[in-house]
Amino acid sequence: MDTAGDALFRPVRTGNAFEETVERLLQAIRLGVVPPGERLPAERELAARLGVSRVTLREALHALQEAGFVESRRGRYGGTFISASLPVGGGPVPPPSVGSLEDALTLRTALEAGAAEAAAARVLSGYDRDHLRARLAECESAELTDYRRKDSRLHLAIAEVTGSASLTSAVADVRMRLNELLDGIPLLPRNIEHSNQQHAVIVAAVLDGDPAAARSAMTEHLDGTAALLRGFLS
Structure with missing residues:
Protein backbone atom coordinates (compact mmCIF):
# COMPACT_ATOMS: atom_id res chain seq x y z
CA MET A 1 0.00 0.00 0.00
CA ASP A 2 1.39 3.46 -0.92
CA THR A 3 1.61 6.56 1.27
CA ALA A 4 -1.92 7.62 0.29
CA GLY A 5 -3.16 4.30 1.63
CA ASP A 6 -1.19 4.85 4.82
CA ALA A 7 -2.84 8.25 5.25
CA LEU A 8 -6.38 7.01 4.60
CA PHE A 9 -6.14 3.74 6.49
CA ARG A 10 -5.09 5.39 9.75
CA PRO A 11 -6.87 4.79 13.07
CA VAL A 12 -10.33 6.30 13.26
CA ARG A 13 -11.70 8.19 16.23
CA THR A 14 -13.78 6.04 18.54
CA GLY A 15 -16.97 8.09 18.81
CA ASN A 16 -18.34 7.16 15.38
CA ALA A 17 -16.26 4.12 14.47
CA PHE A 18 -18.71 2.66 11.95
CA GLU A 19 -19.38 5.92 10.14
CA GLU A 20 -15.73 6.93 10.01
CA THR A 21 -14.72 3.49 8.78
CA VAL A 22 -17.22 3.85 5.92
CA GLU A 23 -15.82 7.32 5.21
CA ARG A 24 -12.18 6.11 5.11
CA LEU A 25 -13.01 3.18 2.85
CA LEU A 26 -15.02 5.39 0.48
CA GLN A 27 -12.17 7.92 0.35
CA ALA A 28 -9.74 5.14 -0.59
CA ILE A 29 -12.12 3.92 -3.29
CA ARG A 30 -12.98 7.34 -4.72
CA LEU A 31 -9.36 8.50 -4.75
CA GLY A 32 -8.26 5.32 -6.50
CA VAL A 33 -5.95 4.21 -3.69
CA VAL A 34 -7.50 0.80 -4.24
CA PRO A 35 -8.56 0.75 -7.92
CA PRO A 36 -11.73 -0.90 -9.26
CA GLY A 37 -11.33 -4.66 -9.42
CA GLU A 38 -8.51 -4.70 -6.87
CA ARG A 39 -8.67 -6.37 -3.48
CA LEU A 40 -8.74 -4.51 -0.19
CA PRO A 41 -6.22 -5.54 2.48
CA ALA A 42 -7.22 -8.59 4.52
CA GLU A 43 -9.77 -7.96 7.26
CA ARG A 44 -7.31 -8.55 10.10
CA GLU A 45 -4.79 -6.09 8.62
CA LEU A 46 -7.37 -3.47 7.67
CA ALA A 47 -9.09 -3.58 11.08
CA ALA A 48 -5.73 -3.17 12.81
CA ARG A 49 -4.73 -0.24 10.61
CA LEU A 50 -8.06 1.51 11.12
CA GLY A 51 -8.04 0.77 14.83
CA VAL A 52 -11.53 -0.78 14.81
CA SER A 53 -12.90 -4.18 15.66
CA ARG A 54 -13.35 -6.73 12.90
CA VAL A 55 -17.10 -6.63 13.66
CA THR A 56 -17.20 -2.88 12.92
CA LEU A 57 -15.12 -3.36 9.78
CA ARG A 58 -17.40 -6.13 8.53
CA GLU A 59 -20.47 -3.97 9.15
CA ALA A 60 -18.88 -1.15 7.15
CA LEU A 61 -17.91 -3.48 4.32
CA HIS A 62 -21.40 -4.98 4.29
CA ALA A 63 -22.92 -1.48 4.00
CA LEU A 64 -20.60 -0.66 1.11
CA GLN A 65 -21.40 -3.97 -0.57
CA GLU A 66 -25.12 -3.23 -0.40
CA ALA A 67 -24.44 0.24 -1.82
CA GLY A 68 -22.52 -1.32 -4.73
CA PHE A 69 -19.00 -0.15 -3.93
CA VAL A 70 -17.42 -3.49 -3.03
CA GLU A 71 -18.08 -7.17 -3.60
CA SER A 72 -17.12 -10.27 -1.66
CA ARG A 73 -15.49 -13.26 -3.33
CA ARG A 74 -14.99 -16.67 -1.77
CA GLY A 75 -12.27 -19.22 -2.25
CA ARG A 76 -8.50 -19.31 -2.07
CA TYR A 77 -8.13 -16.00 -3.84
CA GLY A 78 -11.22 -14.46 -2.29
CA GLY A 79 -11.66 -11.39 -0.16
CA THR A 80 -13.29 -8.00 -0.53
CA PHE A 81 -12.80 -6.37 -3.92
CA ILE A 82 -13.64 -2.91 -5.21
CA SER A 83 -16.50 -3.15 -7.68
CA ALA A 84 -15.38 -2.95 -11.30
CA SER A 85 -18.19 -0.48 -12.00
CA LEU A 86 -18.68 2.03 -9.18
CA PRO A 87 -22.00 3.74 -8.44
CA VAL A 88 -22.29 7.25 -9.82
CA GLY A 89 -23.19 9.39 -6.82
CA GLY A 90 -25.27 8.06 -3.96
CA GLY A 91 -28.77 8.67 -5.25
CA PRO A 92 -31.03 10.89 -7.31
CA VAL A 93 -29.37 14.20 -6.41
CA PRO A 94 -26.10 15.39 -7.97
CA PRO A 95 -23.11 15.49 -5.59
CA PRO A 96 -22.67 18.95 -4.06
CA SER A 97 -19.47 20.92 -4.30
Missing part, protein backbone atom coordinates in the same frame (compact mmCIF):
# COMPACT_ATOMS: atom_id res chain seq x y z
CA VAL A 98 -17.06 20.45 -1.41
CA GLY A 99 -17.66 24.07 -0.42
CA SER A 100 -21.44 23.78 -0.27
CA LEU A 101 -21.26 20.48 1.62
CA GLU A 102 -18.89 21.88 4.24
CA ASP A 103 -20.96 25.04 4.51
CA ALA A 104 -24.08 23.00 5.28
CA LEU A 105 -22.29 20.81 7.80
CA THR A 106 -20.71 23.76 9.60
CA LEU A 107 -24.03 25.57 9.82
CA ARG A 108 -25.77 22.45 11.08
CA THR A 109 -23.22 21.87 13.83
CA ALA A 110 -23.39 25.48 14.99
CA LEU A 111 -27.18 25.45 15.13
CA GLU A 112 -27.96 21.98 16.41
CA ALA A 113 -25.16 21.67 18.96
CA GLY A 114 -26.21 25.09 20.26
CA ALA A 115 -29.85 24.02 20.32
CA ALA A 116 -29.06 20.92 22.39
CA GLU A 117 -27.03 23.01 24.83
CA ALA A 118 -29.77 25.65 25.10
CA ALA A 119 -32.48 23.00 25.57
CA ALA A 120 -30.53 21.40 28.42
CA ALA A 121 -30.00 24.78 30.08
CA ARG A 122 -33.72 25.53 30.14
CA VAL A 123 -36.22 24.44 32.79
CA LEU A 124 -38.41 22.15 30.74
CA SER A 125 -42.13 21.76 31.25
CA GLY A 126 -43.83 18.40 31.56
CA TYR A 127 -45.07 18.84 28.00
CA ASP A 128 -41.52 19.50 26.75
CA ARG A 129 -40.24 16.37 28.43
CA ASP A 130 -43.06 14.21 27.08
CA HIS A 131 -42.54 15.73 23.63
CA LEU A 132 -38.86 14.75 23.58
CA ARG A 133 -39.51 11.24 24.88
CA ALA A 134 -42.27 10.68 22.34
CA ARG A 135 -40.15 11.85 19.39
CA LEU A 136 -37.26 9.66 20.59
CA ALA A 137 -39.56 6.63 20.83
CA GLU A 138 -40.92 7.28 17.34
CA CYS A 139 -37.40 7.45 15.94
CA GLU A 140 -36.36 4.23 17.65
CA SER A 141 -39.37 2.32 16.29
CA ALA A 142 -39.41 3.86 12.79
CA GLU A 143 -39.36 1.68 9.71
CA LEU A 144 -36.36 2.14 7.45
CA THR A 145 -38.39 3.97 4.81
CA ASP A 146 -39.75 6.44 7.40
CA TYR A 147 -36.60 6.87 9.44
CA ARG A 148 -35.34 10.18 8.05
CA ARG A 149 -38.68 11.88 8.63
CA LYS A 150 -38.78 10.68 12.25
CA ASP A 151 -35.13 11.61 12.69
CA SER A 152 -35.85 15.11 11.42
CA ARG A 153 -38.80 15.41 13.80
CA LEU A 154 -36.64 14.51 16.81
CA HIS A 155 -33.95 17.02 15.90
CA LEU A 156 -36.60 19.68 15.42
CA ALA A 157 -38.17 18.81 18.79
CA ILE A 158 -34.85 19.49 20.53
CA ALA A 159 -34.85 22.96 18.98
CA GLU A 160 -38.51 23.48 19.88
CA VAL A 161 -37.97 22.91 23.60
CA THR A 162 -35.40 25.74 23.69
CA GLY A 163 -38.38 28.07 23.52
CA SER A 164 -36.76 30.05 20.70
CA ALA A 165 -38.95 30.31 17.61
CA SER A 166 -36.06 31.83 15.64
CA LEU A 167 -33.70 28.97 16.49
CA THR A 168 -36.38 26.40 15.70
CA SER A 169 -36.96 28.02 12.30
CA ALA A 170 -33.23 28.07 11.57
CA VAL A 171 -32.85 24.40 12.53
CA ALA A 172 -35.82 23.53 10.29
CA ASP A 173 -34.18 25.35 7.38
CA VAL A 174 -30.83 23.63 7.82
CA ARG A 175 -32.55 20.27 8.22
CA MET A 176 -34.29 20.73 4.87
CA ARG A 177 -30.91 21.46 3.35
CA LEU A 178 -29.38 18.43 5.05
CA ASN A 179 -32.17 16.12 3.91
CA GLU A 180 -31.42 17.03 0.30
CA LEU A 181 -27.88 15.79 0.90
CA LEU A 182 -29.02 12.69 2.78
CA ASP A 183 -31.26 11.78 -0.16
CA GLY A 184 -28.03 11.32 -2.12
CA ILE A 185 -26.70 8.51 0.10
CA PRO A 186 -28.11 5.10 1.02
CA LEU A 187 -29.74 4.33 4.35
CA LEU A 188 -27.35 2.16 6.36
CA PRO A 189 -29.03 0.05 9.08
CA ARG A 190 -25.90 -0.01 11.24
CA ASN A 191 -25.69 3.78 11.12
CA ILE A 192 -29.36 4.05 12.09
CA GLU A 193 -28.79 1.77 15.06
CA HIS A 194 -25.83 3.90 16.14
CA SER A 195 -27.77 7.12 15.57
CA ASN A 196 -30.57 5.91 17.81
CA GLN A 197 -28.08 5.14 20.56
CA GLN A 198 -26.68 8.64 20.24
CA HIS A 199 -30.17 10.16 20.17
CA ALA A 200 -30.89 8.51 23.52
CA VAL A 201 -27.74 10.02 25.03
CA ILE A 202 -28.61 13.48 23.68
CA VAL A 203 -32.17 13.40 25.00
CA ALA A 204 -31.00 12.09 28.38
CA ALA A 205 -28.54 14.97 28.69
CA VAL A 206 -31.24 17.49 27.82
CA LEU A 207 -33.68 15.97 30.30
CA ASP A 208 -30.97 15.86 32.98
CA GLY A 209 -30.25 19.54 32.48
CA ASP A 210 -26.60 19.04 31.49
CA PRO A 211 -25.78 21.61 28.76
CA ALA A 212 -22.14 20.55 28.29
CA ALA A 213 -23.06 16.89 27.91
CA ALA A 214 -25.91 17.73 25.52
CA ARG A 215 -23.64 19.82 23.29
CA SER A 216 -20.91 17.15 23.33
CA ALA A 217 -23.32 14.31 22.54
CA MET A 218 -24.99 16.26 19.73
CA THR A 219 -21.64 17.24 18.24
CA GLU A 220 -20.47 13.63 18.20
CA HIS A 221 -23.74 12.56 16.60
CA LEU A 222 -23.49 15.22 13.88
CA ASP A 223 -19.87 14.27 13.23
CA GLY A 224 -21.00 10.74 12.38
CA THR A 225 -23.50 11.96 9.80
CA ALA A 226 -20.91 14.36 8.41
CA ALA A 227 -18.44 11.50 7.98
CA LEU A 228 -20.93 9.54 5.87
CA LEU A 229 -21.88 12.56 3.77
CA ARG A 230 -18.24 13.39 3.08
CA GLY A 231 -17.52 9.77 2.24
CA PHE A 232 -20.40 9.31 -0.20
CA LEU A 233 -20.64 12.81 -1.68
CA SER A 234 -17.20 14.43 -1.60
Whole structure:
Protein backbone atom coordinates (compact mmCIF):
# COMPACT_ATOMS: atom_id res chain seq x y z
CA MET A 1 0.00 0.00 0.00
CA ASP A 2 1.39 3.46 -0.92
CA THR A 3 1.61 6.56 1.27
CA ALA A 4 -1.92 7.62 0.29
CA GLY A 5 -3.16 4.30 1.63
CA ASP A 6 -1.19 4.85 4.82
CA ALA A 7 -2.84 8.25 5.25
CA LEU A 8 -6.38 7.01 4.60
CA PHE A 9 -6.14 3.74 6.49
CA ARG A 10 -5.09 5.39 9.75
CA PRO A 11 -6.87 4.79 13.07
CA VAL A 12 -10.33 6.30 13.26
CA ARG A 13 -11.70 8.19 16.23
CA THR A 14 -13.78 6.04 18.54
CA GLY A 15 -16.97 8.09 18.81
CA ASN A 16 -18.34 7.16 15.38
CA ALA A 17 -16.26 4.12 14.47
CA PHE A 18 -18.71 2.66 11.95
CA GLU A 19 -19.38 5.92 10.14
CA GLU A 20 -15.73 6.93 10.01
CA THR A 21 -14.72 3.49 8.78
CA VAL A 22 -17.22 3.85 5.92
CA GLU A 23 -15.82 7.32 5.21
CA ARG A 24 -12.18 6.11 5.11
CA LEU A 25 -13.01 3.18 2.85
CA LEU A 26 -15.02 5.39 0.48
CA GLN A 27 -12.17 7.92 0.35
CA ALA A 28 -9.74 5.14 -0.59
CA ILE A 29 -12.12 3.92 -3.29
CA ARG A 30 -12.98 7.34 -4.72
CA LEU A 31 -9.36 8.50 -4.75
CA GLY A 32 -8.26 5.32 -6.50
CA VAL A 33 -5.95 4.21 -3.69
CA VAL A 34 -7.50 0.80 -4.24
CA PRO A 35 -8.56 0.75 -7.92
CA PRO A 36 -11.73 -0.90 -9.26
CA GLY A 37 -11.33 -4.66 -9.42
CA GLU A 38 -8.51 -4.70 -6.87
CA ARG A 39 -8.67 -6.37 -3.48
CA LEU A 40 -8.74 -4.51 -0.19
CA PRO A 41 -6.22 -5.54 2.48
CA ALA A 42 -7.22 -8.59 4.52
CA GLU A 43 -9.77 -7.96 7.26
CA ARG A 44 -7.31 -8.55 10.10
CA GLU A 45 -4.79 -6.09 8.62
CA LEU A 46 -7.37 -3.47 7.67
CA ALA A 47 -9.09 -3.58 11.08
CA ALA A 48 -5.73 -3.17 12.81
CA ARG A 49 -4.73 -0.24 10.61
CA LEU A 50 -8.06 1.51 11.12
CA GLY A 51 -8.04 0.77 14.83
CA VAL A 52 -11.53 -0.78 14.81
CA SER A 53 -12.90 -4.18 15.66
CA ARG A 54 -13.35 -6.73 12.90
CA VAL A 55 -17.10 -6.63 13.66
CA THR A 56 -17.20 -2.88 12.92
CA LEU A 57 -15.12 -3.36 9.78
CA ARG A 58 -17.40 -6.13 8.53
CA GLU A 59 -20.47 -3.97 9.15
CA ALA A 60 -18.88 -1.15 7.15
CA LEU A 61 -17.91 -3.48 4.32
CA HIS A 62 -21.40 -4.98 4.29
CA ALA A 63 -22.92 -1.48 4.00
CA LEU A 64 -20.60 -0.66 1.11
CA GLN A 65 -21.40 -3.97 -0.57
CA GLU A 66 -25.12 -3.23 -0.40
CA ALA A 67 -24.44 0.24 -1.82
CA GLY A 68 -22.52 -1.32 -4.73
CA PHE A 69 -19.00 -0.15 -3.93
CA VAL A 70 -17.42 -3.49 -3.03
CA GLU A 71 -18.08 -7.17 -3.60
CA SER A 72 -17.12 -10.27 -1.66
CA ARG A 73 -15.49 -13.26 -3.33
CA ARG A 74 -14.99 -16.67 -1.77
CA GLY A 75 -12.27 -19.22 -2.25
CA ARG A 76 -8.50 -19.31 -2.07
CA TYR A 77 -8.13 -16.00 -3.84
CA GLY A 78 -11.22 -14.46 -2.29
CA GLY A 79 -11.66 -11.39 -0.16
CA THR A 80 -13.29 -8.00 -0.53
CA PHE A 81 -12.80 -6.37 -3.92
CA ILE A 82 -13.64 -2.91 -5.21
CA SER A 83 -16.50 -3.15 -7.68
CA ALA A 84 -15.38 -2.95 -11.30
CA SER A 85 -18.19 -0.48 -12.00
CA LEU A 86 -18.68 2.03 -9.18
CA PRO A 87 -22.00 3.74 -8.44
CA VAL A 88 -22.29 7.25 -9.82
CA GLY A 89 -23.19 9.39 -6.82
CA GLY A 90 -25.27 8.06 -3.96
CA GLY A 91 -28.77 8.67 -5.25
CA PRO A 92 -31.03 10.89 -7.31
CA VAL A 93 -29.37 14.20 -6.41
CA PRO A 94 -26.10 15.39 -7.97
CA PRO A 95 -23.11 15.49 -5.59
CA PRO A 96 -22.67 18.95 -4.06
CA SER A 97 -19.47 20.92 -4.30
CA VAL A 98 -17.06 20.45 -1.41
CA GLY A 99 -17.66 24.07 -0.42
CA SER A 100 -21.44 23.78 -0.27
CA LEU A 101 -21.26 20.48 1.62
CA GLU A 102 -18.89 21.88 4.24
CA ASP A 103 -20.96 25.04 4.51
CA ALA A 104 -24.08 23.00 5.28
CA LEU A 105 -22.29 20.81 7.80
CA THR A 106 -20.71 23.76 9.60
CA LEU A 107 -24.03 25.57 9.82
CA ARG A 108 -25.77 22.45 11.08
CA THR A 109 -23.22 21.87 13.83
CA ALA A 110 -23.39 25.48 14.99
CA LEU A 111 -27.18 25.45 15.13
CA GLU A 112 -27.96 21.98 16.41
CA ALA A 113 -25.16 21.67 18.96
CA GLY A 114 -26.21 25.09 20.26
CA ALA A 115 -29.85 24.02 20.32
CA ALA A 116 -29.06 20.92 22.39
CA GLU A 117 -27.03 23.01 24.83
CA ALA A 118 -29.77 25.65 25.10
CA ALA A 119 -32.48 23.00 25.57
CA ALA A 120 -30.53 21.40 28.42
CA ALA A 121 -30.00 24.78 30.08
CA ARG A 122 -33.72 25.53 30.14
CA VAL A 123 -36.22 24.44 32.79
CA LEU A 124 -38.41 22.15 30.74
CA SER A 125 -42.13 21.76 31.25
CA GLY A 126 -43.83 18.40 31.56
CA TYR A 127 -45.07 18.84 28.00
CA ASP A 128 -41.52 19.50 26.75
CA ARG A 129 -40.24 16.37 28.43
CA ASP A 130 -43.06 14.21 27.08
CA HIS A 131 -42.54 15.73 23.63
CA LEU A 132 -38.86 14.75 23.58
CA ARG A 133 -39.51 11.24 24.88
CA ALA A 134 -42.27 10.68 22.34
CA ARG A 135 -40.15 11.85 19.39
CA LEU A 136 -37.26 9.66 20.59
CA ALA A 137 -39.56 6.63 20.83
CA GLU A 138 -40.92 7.28 17.34
CA CYS A 139 -37.40 7.45 15.94
CA GLU A 140 -36.36 4.23 17.65
CA SER A 141 -39.37 2.32 16.29
CA ALA A 142 -39.41 3.86 12.79
CA GLU A 143 -39.36 1.68 9.71
CA LEU A 144 -36.36 2.14 7.45
CA THR A 145 -38.39 3.97 4.81
CA ASP A 146 -39.75 6.44 7.40
CA TYR A 147 -36.60 6.87 9.44
CA ARG A 148 -35.34 10.18 8.05
CA ARG A 149 -38.68 11.88 8.63
CA LYS A 150 -38.78 10.68 12.25
CA ASP A 151 -35.13 11.61 12.69
CA SER A 152 -35.85 15.11 11.42
CA ARG A 153 -38.80 15.41 13.80
CA LEU A 154 -36.64 14.51 16.81
CA HIS A 155 -33.95 17.02 15.90
CA LEU A 156 -36.60 19.68 15.42
CA ALA A 157 -38.17 18.81 18.79
CA ILE A 158 -34.85 19.49 20.53
CA ALA A 159 -34.85 22.96 18.98
CA GLU A 160 -38.51 23.48 19.88
CA VAL A 161 -37.97 22.91 23.60
CA THR A 162 -35.40 25.74 23.69
CA GLY A 163 -38.38 28.07 23.52
CA SER A 164 -36.76 30.05 20.70
CA ALA A 165 -38.95 30.31 17.61
CA SER A 166 -36.06 31.83 15.64
CA LEU A 167 -33.70 28.97 16.49
CA THR A 168 -36.38 26.40 15.70
CA SER A 169 -36.96 28.02 12.30
CA ALA A 170 -33.23 28.07 11.57
CA VAL A 171 -32.85 24.40 12.53
CA ALA A 172 -35.82 23.53 10.29
CA ASP A 173 -34.18 25.35 7.38
CA VAL A 174 -30.83 23.63 7.82
CA ARG A 175 -32.55 20.27 8.22
CA MET A 176 -34.29 20.73 4.87
CA ARG A 177 -30.91 21.46 3.35
CA LEU A 178 -29.38 18.43 5.05
CA ASN A 179 -32.17 16.12 3.91
CA GLU A 180 -31.42 17.03 0.30
CA LEU A 181 -27.88 15.79 0.90
CA LEU A 182 -29.02 12.69 2.78
CA ASP A 183 -31.26 11.78 -0.16
CA GLY A 184 -28.03 11.32 -2.12
CA ILE A 185 -26.70 8.51 0.10
CA PRO A 186 -28.11 5.10 1.02
CA LEU A 187 -29.74 4.33 4.35
CA LEU A 188 -27.35 2.16 6.36
CA PRO A 189 -29.03 0.05 9.08
CA ARG A 190 -25.90 -0.01 11.24
CA ASN A 191 -25.69 3.78 11.12
CA ILE A 192 -29.36 4.05 12.09
CA GLU A 193 -28.79 1.77 15.06
CA HIS A 194 -25.83 3.90 16.14
CA SER A 195 -27.77 7.12 15.57
CA ASN A 196 -30.57 5.91 17.81
CA GLN A 197 -28.08 5.14 20.56
CA GLN A 198 -26.68 8.64 20.24
CA HIS A 199 -30.17 10.16 20.17
CA ALA A 200 -30.89 8.51 23.52
CA VAL A 201 -27.74 10.02 25.03
CA ILE A 202 -28.61 13.48 23.68
CA VAL A 203 -32.17 13.40 25.00
CA ALA A 204 -31.00 12.09 28.38
CA ALA A 205 -28.54 14.97 28.69
CA VAL A 206 -31.24 17.49 27.82
CA LEU A 207 -33.68 15.97 30.30
CA ASP A 208 -30.97 15.86 32.98
CA GLY A 209 -30.25 19.54 32.48
CA ASP A 210 -26.60 19.04 31.49
CA PRO A 211 -25.78 21.61 28.76
CA ALA A 212 -22.14 20.55 28.29
CA ALA A 213 -23.06 16.89 27.91
CA ALA A 214 -25.91 17.73 25.52
CA ARG A 215 -23.64 19.82 23.29
CA SER A 216 -20.91 17.15 23.33
CA ALA A 217 -23.32 14.31 22.54
CA MET A 218 -24.99 16.26 19.73
CA THR A 219 -21.64 17.24 18.24
CA GLU A 220 -20.47 13.63 18.20
CA HIS A 221 -23.74 12.56 16.60
CA LEU A 222 -23.49 15.22 13.88
CA ASP A 223 -19.87 14.27 13.23
CA GLY A 224 -21.00 10.74 12.38
CA THR A 225 -23.50 11.96 9.80
CA ALA A 226 -20.91 14.36 8.41
CA ALA A 227 -18.44 11.50 7.98
CA LEU A 228 -20.93 9.54 5.87
CA LEU A 229 -21.88 12.56 3.77
CA ARG A 230 -18.24 13.39 3.08
CA GLY A 231 -17.52 9.77 2.24
CA PHE A 232 -20.40 9.31 -0.20
CA LEU A 233 -20.64 12.81 -1.68
CA SER A 234 -17.20 14.43 -1.60
